[in-house]
Amino acid sequence: MDPIAWLSGSLGVPYWAVRAVAAPLVYPGLAAFMVVALFIIWAERKIAARVQMRVGPLYVSRRLGGALQVLADGVRIAFQEIIIPVGVEKWSFVLSPILAFTVVSLAFTMVPGGPGIYGFRSSLSLLATYAIVTLTPILVIVMGWASNNKFSYIGAGREALVSITGEATLLASLLAAAMMYGSMDFVEIVEAQMRSHVPGLVANPVAALLFFIAALLVTDRLPFDLVLGEQEIVQGPYTEYTGLLFALSMALGYAKLYVLMLVFTHVFLAGWAPFTSPLLGSIAVFAKTLLLMLVAVFLRSVYGRMRLDQVASMFWSKLFPLALVAFVVSALIHPIYAP
Amino acid sequence: MAGSAGGDRHRSRPGLVRAHLEAIATAARRLLEPPMTMPIPDYGDARVPGYRGVVLFDYDKCIGCSLCAQICPARAIKMYRVPGDKRLRPGYNVGRCIFCGLCTDICPTDALSESIVHDRVYDDVPSMDMDPVDWAVWSRRVLEEERKPGRPLLRARVDPERGLVYERVDAEGGPVAEEKGEER
Ligand code: SF4
Ligand code: SF4
Numbered sequence: 001m002d003p004i005a006w007l008s009g010s011l012g013v014p015y016w017a018v019r020a021v022a023a024p025l026v027y028p029g030l031a032a033f034m035v036v037a038l039f040i041i042w043a044e045r046k047i048a049a050r051v052q053m054r055v056g057p058l059y060v061s062r063r064l065g066g067a068l069q070v071l072a073d074g075v076r077i078a079f080q081e082i083i084i085p086v087g088v089e090k091w092s093f094v095l096s097p098i099l100a101f102t103v104v105s106l107a108f109t110m111v112p113g114g115p116g117i118y119g120f121r122s123s124l125s126l127l128a129t130y131a132i133v134t135l136t137p138i139l140v141i142v143m144g145w146a147s148n149n150k151f152s153y154i155g156a157g158r159e160a161l162v163s164i165t166g167e168a169t170l171l172a173s174l175l176a177a178a179m180m181y182g183s184m185d186f187v188e189i190v191e192a193q194m195r196s197h198v199p200g201l202v203a204n205p206v207a208a209l210l211f212f213i214a215a216l217l218v219t220d221r222l223p224f225d226l227v228l229g230e231q232e233i234v235q236g237p238y239t240e241y242t243g244l245l246f247a248l249s250m251a252l253g254y255a256k257l258y259v260l261m262l263v264f265t266h267v268f269l270a271g272w273a274p275f276t277s278p279l280l281g282s283i284a285v286f287a288k289t290l291l292l293m294l295v296a297v298f299l300r301s302v303y304g305r306m307r308l309d310q311v312a313s314m315f316w317s318k319l320f321p322l323a324l325v326a327f328v329v330s331a332l333i334h335p336i337y338a339p
Numbered sequence: 340m341a342g343s344a345g346g347d348r349h350r351s352r353p354g355l356v357r358a359h360l361e362a363i364a365t366a367a368r369r370l371l372e373p374p375m376t377m378p379i380p381d382y383g384d385a386r387v388p389g390y391r392g393v394v395l396f397d398y399d400k401c402i403g404c405s406l407c408a409q410i411c412p413a414r415a416i417k418m419y420r421v422p423g424d425k426r427l428r429p430g431y432n433v434g435r436c437i438f439c440g441l442c443t444d445i446c447p448t449d450a451l452s453e454s455i456v457h458d459r460v461y462d463d464v465p466s467m468d469m470d471p472v473d474w475a476v477w478s479r480r481v482l483e484e485e486r487k488p489g490r491p492l493l494r495a496r497v498d499p500e501r502g503l504v505y506e507r508v509d510a511e512g513g514p515v516a517e518e519k520g521e522e523r
């Protein structure tokens with residue numbers, strides 16, 4: 001029944017140690033993320049194509065509607081030469097995308113993938129996940145600075161502004177939710193929602209909306225993809241990257257999106273509810289997360305890019321004050337989650 | 340970041356939420372509609388009747404009257420002296436040709452004719468400027484290519500209700516019944 005128990009028994013390693021390795025590497029960690037990334041990038045291209053009345057990826061695996069296109073792209077990128085331009089700060093250039101992706105992956109130890117499927121459980125895991133995810137902008141700025149390229153510079157500057165702008169709202173909405181549940185532990189948060197049969201989305205829609213919008217901003221999704229800004233600054237901080245380093249820098253955004261949507265699932269969509277068994281619960285969490293990511297990539301074909309000052313003024317003058325409203329809602333609604 | 344101009348426009352505009360919902364609904368509706376693009380690698384684009392492509396030359400029909408070289412507005416046709424031939428014969432520069440078709444009209448013996456191709460690849464610029472013999476040989480090749488059974492053809496039509504639609508046609512432009520474009 002429990003593969004982790006079986007593994008720990010046959011290897012003679014303590015249960016918690018197996019779990020701490022399995023969660024970040026298999027599910028909800030890297031292996032699951034690979035599947036999600038392959039699917040979601042394909043879905044993003046296909047959805048954008050269909051909304052624009054095009055066909056989208058098709059010729060790689062025609063039967064599956066071109067679903068293997070991303071895999072083919074990945075193979076091509078893997079065999080591409082990694083070009084290190086003359087003017088770059090070599091070590092920071094090479095190491096920062098690797099480090100950034102590693103840092104995001106650390107979040108997989110904290111976020112559960114289902115009931116009992118997590119690396120570590122702590123009473124501060126919500127906050128720790130937030131801290132880990134918001135560490136990456138520093139490394140992205142290092143990438144932009146090390147690249148020695150105007151576009152990268154501008155992209156890095158935007159990343160600095162965007163991350164400060166978005167993270168304030170992100171943190172505020174998370175704290176409002178934590179206040180509502182009286183806990184910062186994902187497991188307790190989900191259990192509180194299952195106990196009262198009210199998902200956080202219904203109890204505090206303001207916080208949920210703010211979290212979603214801020215998550216779009218910190219993961220460079222449209223309408224806030226200022227950092228990438230293809231038509232303006234090529235690829236922002238990632239302009240000079242090729243081959244696997246480019247793949248890593250692209251995966252970074254999707255990994256962040258995946259982590260944040262997992263967090264959204266737990267905090268606002270009641271995680272593995274209505275199931276309690278590890279398998280069904282994991283499937284529920286995975287399905288909800290995937291659905292949220294599909295919504296996030298669907299928005300790409302709805303909106304255009306906002307200007308930097310529009311984004312800043314919208315977040316600071318409207319969404320952040322709205323976060324205070326979310327706190328008020330939490331304070332009013334919080335008794336329904338009382339144990 | 341003075342951005343109040345951009346920000347103010349958003350503030351308190353009536354129906355902002357509705358506008359967002361409408362935008363999302365529009366995109367969602369489009370998502371379910373079939374694509375409108377033409378599946379080019381699988382299907383060819385049927386030529387309309389009277390399509391004017393590169394000019395083809397039949398050496399044996401030519402009487403060397405030079406009318407084509409005189410009428411050509413783009414000076415794409417020049418008369419050449421061919422060794423072993425008493426008369427001047429036309430040579431053709433595809434790079435100059437504007438596909439007006441005047442030469443094919445004026446030719447008294449129908450030595451010149453229009454093809455339905457004009458998108459061809461040439462190795463370099465000099466190879467676009469052909470002397471009479473080259474032109475005749477090249478014309479035969481183009482003709483052969485034209486006759487070869489190629490991809491199935493589609494013709495685009497604007498339907499007042501459905502927008503752009505594509506229908507299967509045969510090489511002569513006649514409609515091909517039932518068989519429809521592959522579902523994508
Ligand atoms: S088609 Fe017109 S431009 Fe071309 S060769 Fe004939 S007369 Fe000249
Ligand atoms: S008009 Fe016709 S017959 Fe006269 S030179 Fe040109 S190709 Fe030959």
